[in-house]
Amino acid sequence: MNILLSNDDGFQAPGLTALRLALAAQHHVITVAPDRDRSGASNSLTLVNPLRLRPQAENLYSVNGTPTDCVHLGLTGLYASPPDIVISGINSGPNLGDDVLYSGTVAAAMEGRHLGYPSLAVSMNSHDPSHLQSAVNAVLYLLPLTHQYPDRSHMILNINVPNLPWEQIRGFKVTRLGQRHYSEPAIRSTDPRGREIFWVGAVGSIADAGEDTDFHAVEQGYISITPIHSDLTRYQALACTQQWLEEQAHGS
Structure with a gap:
């Protein structure tokens, strides 16, 4: 397979390196990743400053931009022929529930799908993972199966792997996104010159960790697979929004 690989932890991140080397042993892989940690960049694009694509090793490039920039450049400026799939990860730290709204890992996969390619986002449920091989094994297991995915043209799978040895992982579970409580308040401080920061x-x-959620699956030792999409339309609210607008118009 031809694979475009990216991440948000940076081109030197251990998770990216482990996955890149494993995939390159069996597939043709081009890796385009940020030149530094860009966690939390979400779907942002760099529009005011030029981007620089720097070769770092064979088929490995760094970009002074966001994960979305990297995938965009990889697909529109680097690939001579289209890849079969875009993979983002392996991220250090989970992307569960509401995390997907901010995640650069998930955003890189979304950009791949936005440009027409099936995509995977892969994360470890630890910010200092000791079992990256489990996530590598998960990708190597799932990758050949993606050809038979029934909705391949819209495929974005958000995959979260417990930080456990492969033999202790209980299997795969298809899940929905759970939900967190609101973030903790911003922390007010001062810099060395006394200025407020x-x-x-x-x-x-965690607010919602029901049995069908990604939170629950990973906590129970399963690899969570959540199909997501980039269409933010709330279809359930179309009718009531139309009714609301008409009522306001008639009442004015």
């Missing part, structure tokens, strides 16, 4: 607060605690 703020740090974004920690993520919120």
